[in-house]
Amino acid sequence: MLIKPRLADHKVVGFYIGSILTGLGGAMILPLLTALIFREWSALLDYLLSGLLTSGLGLALRLLCFTKKEIDWLHGLTIAALFWLAAAAAAALPFFLGGNYASYLDAFFEAMNALATAGFSLARDLDHISAADNMWRHLLMFFGGQGIVVMALSFLTLRGAAGFKLYAGEAREERIVPNIISTARLILQISLVFLVAGTAALTLILRWDGLSWTQSFWHGLWLFMSGFSTGGFAPHSQNILYYHSWRLEIALLFLMFLGVLNFRLHYAVYTGDRRELYRNIETVVLFCSFLLAFFLVCAGLLYFRVYPGLGAALRQGVFLLGSSHSTAGFMTVYAGQFFREWPQLSLLALLAAMAVGGSACSTAGGIKALRIGILFKALRQDIKRLLLPPGAVSAERYHHVKDYFLDDKVVRGAAIVTLLYLTVFGLGALAGVCYGYPFLPALFESISAATNAGLSCGIITPGLPVGLKLIYLLEIWGGRLEFTAVLGLLAYGWACLKGK
């Protein structure tokens, strides 16, 4: 029998959403300080107002929904799914007040893209937005890359398994250390160490490339937040093309590579286990997939003479492949150039790379290398079973920090999520076609949205029809949470309607 959630259940959801919203409102102090440094008084006021509104709403929810009840699995999923919507709604406030977005929906789209590390932008004039807005866009990406709930868990003290239920709701199931709060804090610490080192490196590169020291620092900080979080935002409308710098492209490729790796792998390497880098099933899958896509991308670009010479083809091909495989979505070509100039072979390789994405428990999106690896292992096991005599036992193992036996439950989990992604890719493409776009560009944009890559072939612009904006928003939100939390929210809603 379906049990209808009671008032106490709604209170649990409301209390935790309130707690995280209070924190998000507090985080607006950072763009506010940026506005103060740049003397952007109008923007400063927008962040003050938005921060107060968000914190006020969060505190009101905490007071109204105060409860001692423990979180269960459905609460965890519902909180994660609803919180991502509430966070995007609150984070969109300063964007909307700033007047650089045509509507609140566009500002919401921007905020969701930042949080989900997708990277599509609907800003009307990105080249004239405030430094505070740029700080907020990139900061949201940094929060979203690590996971908002992970960030919140780092500062919360939760008892029992409550923390894990929230953590798992945000499409994270892996623990670096047994305690989930310690895992969240480790993720934050790893990210902060990289933040300092990465910002310093990017600042030096940008200074070398002709920016002033001040601008080099700010752009370095923002590009780090975006690159490590595999987000893809940049402070200007031309994205990475703005800098005209191969040095920066190499540095960003390295950052994207760091972002694509599992935080467990970072920790294993940090604790001295360097062999994990080439033994882990995820790095093996990522390496093979990148290599295959690299040959296809370059073969297409060279055969069809898209670029003048091997050097140019390699520079553009490798950067955009790295950007799509890591689901960062940085661009060094204009959106329209993809379908006007790139051959379909290279585009298909980019699509496949985006679909595979990065590692589980990383900042990257996509189906994830772990699931692809597990499905390949399962396929190999089935082929082996066909070749072995009847009754023979065949056990398949995979290495992911530890050795695991491949069991049906793991394969089923990987297959279901993969199937969900493929279905969403198809439905998103169908929606694009229904709105009059050709199939391949519609598929490209749909895969890019659902995997939170953010590479665009030019469909997603401020003039996009509202219906398609909503569909892409659903894809971005669902894809970031790997659909589990969204299904949890639907189950919660269904239980509210039909439960007894």
Place this chain on the structure above:
Amino acid sequence: MRKIIFILLLTVLSLAAQERSSGELLALPREYDNIPTLYRGEVIGDILARGENVWFNVSDGENAIGIFAPRRLAAEIQTTGKYLQRGDTVEILGKFSRACAEHGGELDIHAAQIKVLARGYALARPVSKFKIILSVLLAGVVLFLGRLDWQRQGRFMK
């Protein structure tokens, strides 16, 4: 002698060049590849010094395109577009490249002449009095709610 040749070349280039918008250049890049182009727009962001040359980006409102130019040509540019200012409006005469062989396949324009058509100016971003009043009121509400929450948490912890 070199100066005369340069002026002659520039004259030929300006006669051959046609004004194109970024939309036109991006829509038909192969058609306009390696031909003299006139491009107008606002200088945005930063001017990136690279030895004797500079990079800067010019937006015509639709897209921004990278301009590569000798440093002395860009010396005329005084203001670049940002949040609080509109950049100089310039007219670039140069060679458009769909995929520049010199710059790793980037789409760019190598400028031979830069003309400042209009100077940039400060953009007004007025501070709303309504937002100030609302912020003060909200600050009071948030402080009150924060105090209530603090007290409740304190009781719960005991």
